[in-house]
Amino acid sequence: MLKSGSHYEVLVIGTGFSGLCAAIKLKDRGLEDFVVVDKASGIGGTWLANRYPGAACDVPSHLYSFSFAPNPNWSHIYSRQPAILDYMHNVAERFDLNPHIQLGVEVLETVFDEAKGRWTIYYRDCAEEGARLWVTARFIINGMGGLHRPSFPAIPGRDRFAGKAMHTAQWDTDYDLSGKRVAVVGSAASAVQLIPKVAKAAAQVDVYQRTPNFIAPRRDRAYRPWERRLFSLLPFTAKLHRAAIFWRLDLLLFPLVKRPRVRARGARQLRRFITAVVRDKALQKALTPEYELGCKRILISDDFFPALNRENVDLLTTGIDSMDECGIVDGAGVHRPYDLIVYATGFSIQEQFFGLNAVGRGGVTLSEVWAEGVQAHRGVMLAGFPNYFLTTGPNTGVGTTSVIFMIERTTDWIMQAIDRARETGSTLDVKPAAQHAYNDRITKELDETVWASGCDSWYKSPNGRIEVLYPGNATMFAREMRRPNFDELILETRP
Secondary structure, three states: OOOOOOEEEEEEEOOOHHHHHHHHHHHHOOOOOEEEEEOOOOOOOHHHHOOOOOOEOOOOOOOOOOOOOOOOOOOEOOOEHHHHHHHHHHHHHHOOOHHHEEEOEEEEEEEEEOOOOEEEEEEEEOOOOOOOEEEEEEEEEEOOOOOOOEOOOOOOOHHHOOOEEEEHHHOOOOOOOOOOEEEEEOOOHHHHHHHHHHHHHOOEEEEEOOOOOOEEOOOOOEOOHHHHHHHHHOHHHHHHHHHHHHHHHHHHHHHHHHOHHHHHHHHHHHHHHHHHHOOOHHHHHHOOOOOOOOOOOOEEOOOHHHHHOOOOEEEEOOOEEEEOOOEEEEOOOOEEEOOEEEEOOOEOHHHHHHOOEEEOHHHOEHHHHOOOOOOOEOOOEOOOOOOEEEOOOOOOEOOOOOHHHHHHHHHHHHHHHHHHHHHHOEEEEEOHHHHHHHHHHHHHHHOOOHHHOOOOOOOEOOOOOEOOEOOOOHHHHHHHOOOOOHHHEEEEEOO
């Protein structure tokens, strides 16, 4: 277990893909004086938490993996949750990361000590009650992702429901769905994966949809045995396959972000997909979005629309008025009883940014700095928070690629910055003017994207600023993050 009072050169928060990537890159440099902490009982981040029926990735498997740790044996084009979690465990074993990982450690607060040029990290041992412990580190790499704090809707009476209730990220794998009356609140990414599986076992499934989503065919299939043998025997073929996936996504999807005519053409194609699969005319209309294609996340599924054709599945679009001990009262005043209510309502991205209290120079907190808007320098550093790095910080999301590709780019940038600070014995900070200039630029560019076209989405903060996404494609981001521009940074040599 983590020993209170210890000091590390680097402390990494999180054992999802970000934390594993950072740990591997540190070891590549011969740096062994680091620790990776996570409040969970196992590694995996969002893939440890999300165990609901049908949980899978919507990025092709060969791209949703580290470029330096290919897996020739992916079973499907789109991997299921167990396969992804197995891959992460194999990576941790292959790169000998487990001795550096401390689980059941919840970081509560990080405080920068200006006199010593290092951070004090306050934490608690999740196996014990009450004790506030601490360690110190010269550098912090915050690898906390955005898909780990479940979001629940504010529905009157939600706590009154006496049946079974669970979020998709808190799935009870022992619960028997057979013959149950199930309500699914939400119809987005996790719902379109969950509902087809639940509908096969439950007696009745009611889907409470607030806003319809654009859904494209997934076209998933198992890799053929000869394909997997080819990837194993000739690794360059797996690299070519990965590259083909990358360029197809980066070149074909990005025009949707910038070009209205491309979006209009794509929207027509996806509307035809609805009418080709869904039999009921009224249901077709209820499933057809009115906003521009790409303003919200585009989902992919082969079995969601067919599931809605089932006799035991109903799509309800009048909203939810309230809940009581037995079930849900919808917006039209109709009461329906349920055995199980599932919240497929996503995650709180704001909680990712504000869930960990960081105190920088002069006692200024991260919450104070971000009170009027979340932003960072190139998504990875914050002025006034020296030697503190983010792997998936503000405006580092790209809708055309794998988040793992982005994590590799930000982590490589971070490693180069840490190398320079260690070589020069310096504390590394950001020039405020450089941070402001960068955010002014990307904000103007984001205003010209589909994400600013008017719909509500989790890409935006409550004040309307797009805080999650980068305005370019993956290639553009990689070019910007190839190496740090040290003219934008402050290297303060310590005595």
